[in-house]
Amino acid sequence: MPDAGAFLWDWFWKLRQAQPPGFSGPVPISNIELSVWCQLTGNIIRREELAILRAMDARLCIEIEKESEAIRAREATT
Template sequence: MPDNGAFLWDWFWELRQAQPPGFSGPVPISNGELAFWCQLTGNIIRREEVATMRAMDARFCFEFEKECEAIKVREASA
């Protein structure tokens, strides 16, 4: 990510930290949680930034699930 977008990583991880885990892995960040976070922090987020953070979150959830499956396979073969 370009340096001028580094704040999105900070925002993303701040939101992710507050996200409770689901039964089978991370739960995607909801619109309500994003709106509440904006209200709580005073951050103003543009549509394009929301789209970028949604893509980051989707990829995070996908990669997390992929790693969990890989761990299960390794444990089953051990």
């Protein structure tokens, strides 16, 4: 990501660290959580930034699920 977008990584990880784990995998960041986070921090998220944050979150959830499946597969063969 270009240096100009580094703040998005910062925002993303701050949003994710407040996210509780789900029973069957990661839970995507909800609109309510985003809204409350904006109110608490005073950050204003533009539409384009929101789309990027959503894409980052979706990709993270996909990758965590892939890793979880790989772990289950390894455990099933041992």
